[in-house]
Amino acid sequence: MxxxxxxxxxxxxxxxxxxxxxxxxxxxxxxxxxxxxxxxxxxxxxxxxxxxxxxxxxxxxxxxxxxxxxxxxxxxxxxxxxxxxxxxxxxxxxxxxxxxxxxxxxxxxxxxxxxxxxxxxxxxxxxxxxxxxxxxxxxxxxxxxxxxxxxxxxxxxxxxxxxxxxxxKPVCLTKFQTRMLNASVPISNYLGWNKILKTNNCYEKRFDMPYLEKN
Ligand SMILES: Cc1cc2nc3c(=O)[nH]c(=O)nc-3n(C[C@H](O)[C@H](O)[C@H](O)COP(=O)(O)O)c2cc1C
Missing domain, CATH: 3.40.50.360 (Flavodoxin domain)
Incomplete structure (x- = not known):
């Protein structure tokens, strides 16, 4: 086979x-x-x-x-x-x-x-x-x-x-797990994602929305 x-x-x-x-x-x-x-x-x-x-x-x-x-x-x-x-x-x-x-x-x-x-x-x-x-x-x-x-x-x-x-597993997080996850976001941003953004010189652009239509 x-x-x-x-x-x-x-x-x-x-x-x-x-x-x-x-x-x-x-x-x-x-x-x-x-x-x-x-x-x-x-x-x-x-x-x-x-x-x-x-x-x-x-x-x-x-x-x-x-x-x-x-x-x-x-x-x-x-x-x-x-x-x-x-x-x-x-x-x-x-x-x-x-x-x-x-x-x-x-x-x-x-x-x-x-x-x-x-x-x-x-x-x-x-x-x-x-x-x-x-x-x-x-x-x-x-x-x-x-x-x-x-x-x-x-x-x-x-x-x-x-x-x-x-x-x-898990198919869906419990409400408690979701709260814990949300609480950890600032920490993981600080320790992980922001560091990666800075290394790649795009930290200042992290909230850019290039495809957003301008009125
Ligand atoms: C452009 C992009 C969109 C993604 N969208 C989702 C998503 O909607 N939901 C999700 O659970 N993960 C999402 N991910 C995370 C990927 O599924 C995850 O990192 C995966 O392990 C990447 O696999 P790969 O290395 O084989 O490409 C996204 C990742 C990328 C790069």
């Missing part, structure tokens, strides 16, 4: 790409070689060919603006219909902690792939991944989980239910 992974991040297959890190971890769990292709950086026709030649297609993509990157969506719209015996699965990894952030796009992708005749493995949402590409060493546990998830997929041909629900 040939499995391929499509990385849906516009960053491509590079070390500072969360989708690539998770794709690689998933593939590392498998004993048969599983190639990771970049939707953004590779030739579309050869990617379509790779899909046509695969039994299983796994799409690992980030959540951008409550959906997935436009180029990735555009690519998926051109997906060839299934040959009849192909499976497809989607993994959406997002910055915000709540997996409900990706619920709509997950439902959409599942229905879309079903209409193309694929057997759908599922569409999984995983939140709290913003740091993955910045400090991957702090996400070793998640990477190990993805390797195990990949290994189980290879053995069973399915997405393991216990991992699906584990990745989905």
């Amino acid at each position: 040939k499995t391929i992974i499509l990385n849906g991040s516009p960053k491509g297959n590079v070390e500072n790409c969360g989708s690539y890190i998770l794709a690689r971890a998933f593939a590392n769990g498998m004993s048969t070689p599983c190639e990771v292709f970049s939707i953004a950086k590779e030739n579309r026709e050869s990617l379509m060919e790779a899909i046509r030649n695969a039994d299983n297609v796994i799409v690992i993509t980030p959540n951008y603006i409550h959906s997935i990157p436009a180029g990735t969506l555009d690519f998926l719209y051109a997906l060839p219909p299934s040959k009849g015996n192909q499976t497809i699965g989607f993994i959406i990894q997002a910055g915000y902690p709540e997996s409900s952030e990706s619920a709509i796009i997950c439902r959409y992708l599942e229905r879309f792939a079903k209409r193309l005749g694929y057997t759908v493995l599922g569409a999984i949402a995983k939140g709290e991944c913003a740091g993955l590409a910045i400090v991957p060493e702090r996400f070793k546990k998640l990477q190990n989980d993805f390797s195990e998830f990949g290994a189980l997929f290879e053995q069973t041909g399915r997405f393991d239910e216990s991992f699906i629900s584990k990745f989905a």
Whole structure:
């Protein structure tokens, strides 16, 4: 059985790409070689060919603006219909902690792939991944989980239910958790984001709204 992974991040297959890190971890769990292709950086026709030649297609993509990157969506719209015996699965990894952030796009992708005749493995949402590409060493546990998830997929041909629900937590934050998170914003701005903005000489421009229409 040939499995391929499509990385849906516009960053491509590079070390500072969360989708690539998770794709690689998933593939590392498998004993048969599983190639990771970049939707953004590779030739579309050869990617379509790779899909046509695969039994299983796994799409690992980030959540951008409550959906997935436009180029990735555009690519998926051109997906060839299934040959009849192909499976497809989607993994959406997002910055915000709540997996409900990706619920709509997950439902959409599942229905879309079903209409193309694929057997759908599922569409999984995983939140709290913003740091993955910045400090991957702090996400070793998640990477190990993805390797195990990949290994189980290879053995069973399915997405393991216990991992699906584990990745989905928390679906929604409680009111208390939301209050705590809001309270921590000034601290994380001070310690993290503002430092990054200053390093990149754009701290003064942090409230700019270049696309706002002027009256
Ligand atoms: C342009 C942009 C838009 C984003 N929008 C969202 C969003 O709406 N919800 C969310 O949870 N995370 C959002 N994120 C965070 C990414 O999903 C998160 O950082 C992810 O791990 C990036 O994956 P990548 O390195 O594979 O691109 C956004 C990130 C970027 C760069």
